[in-house]
Amino acid sequence: MTDTIEPSQRTHGRMSMWSVSALGIGSMVGAGIFALLGQAALMTGSDVYLSFAVGGVIALLSGYSYARLAARFPSSGGIMDYFDRAFPSKTVAGGLSVLYLVTQIVNIAMVSKTFGAYADRLLLGDVSAAYVANIFASAVVIVLFIVNMAGSGVVGRVEELLVGIKLVILTGLLVAGGASIDPAMLAKGPNVGPGILLASVGLTFFAYGGYGMMTNASGHVADPAKTIPRAIFLAIGVVIVLYIGLSVVVMGNISPDELARFATTAVAQAAKPVLGQAGFVVVSIGALFATASSINASFFCALEVSRGLAGKGQLPAVFERAAWGQGTRGLVWSAGAVLVMVNLLDLGAIAQVAGATILICYLGVFAAHWRLHGEAGGWRLPIVVGAALMAVVLVAFAVSLWSTQPSVIWLTGLAVAGSLGVEWLIQRRRRSS
Helix, strand or coil: CCCCCCHHHHHHCCCCHHHHHHHHHHHHHHHHHHCCHHHHHHHHHHHHHHHHHHHHHHHHHHHHHHHHHHHHCCCCCCHHHHHHHHCCCHHHHHHHHHHHHHHHHHHHHHHHHHHHHHHHHHHHCCCCCHHHHHHHHHHHHHHHHHHHHCCHHHHHHHHHHHHHHHHHHHHHHHHHHHHCCCHHHHCCCCCCCHHHHHHHHHHHHHHHHHHHHHHHHHHHCCCHHHHHHHHHHHHHHHHHHHHHHHHHHHHCCCCHHHHHHCHHHHHHHHHHHHHHHHHHHHHHHHHHHHHHHHHHHHHHHHHHHHHHHHHCCCCCHHHHCECCCCCEHHHHHHHHHHHHHHHHCCHHHHHHHHHHHHHHHHHHHHHHHHHCHHHHCCCCHHHHHHHHHHHHHHHHHHHHHHHHCHHHHHHHHHHHHHHHHHHHHHHHHHHHC
16 A cells, blocks of 8 residues: 555645644534533533543544554545554454544534524524524535535635634633633532543543544645644644633533523523623624534545545445535435434434544544554554543443433444444455455
8 A cells, every 4th residue: 555645636626734724623613612512511510621621631642643643644534544554354444434434424413403503593592493403404514515525625715714713703702701700600510520520521522523534634735744743733732722711611601500501502602691692693603603614624524534435445436436526426425314313313412422433433543553653653652541541431431321321322332333334244245246
């Protein structure tokens, strides 16, 4: 296998370090502070900032492995290429890659539902039928699906614009909200122990998970060995500051009762006591930009992963066949699956399943870096520490889900078994033919 960038990849347009960082920030901030802060805060109360801090540490350790692998093996395949190189079993390598693709599709559905919730509340007020939010969610999926069909150059430019707007809005809320924090509110909420805190990291780490898709852009930059690692650490660093700061602002400005009522739009709700109705409107608009940029970035990742898996024979070849522009039939089917989930599932279940599956996939990346250490290089200590912390979080998350939402455990098991089973059938068919 070659480590060079294929000629076909050069036709999709060039991306700068800022475009790649914007891709990661766009995914993380959309999926994290807007979609998951309220859900995580319901578990941990005012301790939610600690959950984001622990998740950030694990993200930095995992990002280190991603950066080393991306610098050594630049390709648009990203995570699936690392699995393919590291694991001799094609079923394991392909199954983990298919699971990652499933995770991205579930992530798009989750963030799309958050977009719909903010759009519904901003435009129609507090009371409307659930299907109205689903209509808004479906609309943004269709629009950003079309953007991704146009190619990576367009994706990068759109992402820079969306990320720039939402960072300005969130920074404004961070500054204004910091001055009005009520210390008494920070003391309210459940006083959680280490078990629940670690379980909540299953959600807050997922809020950081978008940095992984930045490696899918390594086939679209001029110097991936330098650009991708710098972009990964820049993106994670910016997002850690945002998450911890905004979680303190939110918990210091709204009561637990308000949080329970407006968990899906908690960030905008926190702007009301600080900046009034105008602040609520501005932050809600920022949420729409943020979630849209996350959907845009995740679609880009799903396109590259599905195209790469089909090229390696780990998905049927039809997944990489052209549909329109730079898009593929795999992207069309991914968008269709997202629309089904948006209209049939609730946000909480989608978030929990995605949180569990991404932990499994990213544990696979630590294992891949360990196996490829002779080629990728780097220190072994971050691999061991990062993998151990992530494994502890996964166990705590699973124990918590088993006692509160056992159906999520079964759905996660189905996703894992289904991904491995599909890959086993594909490899068996290839061998027989």
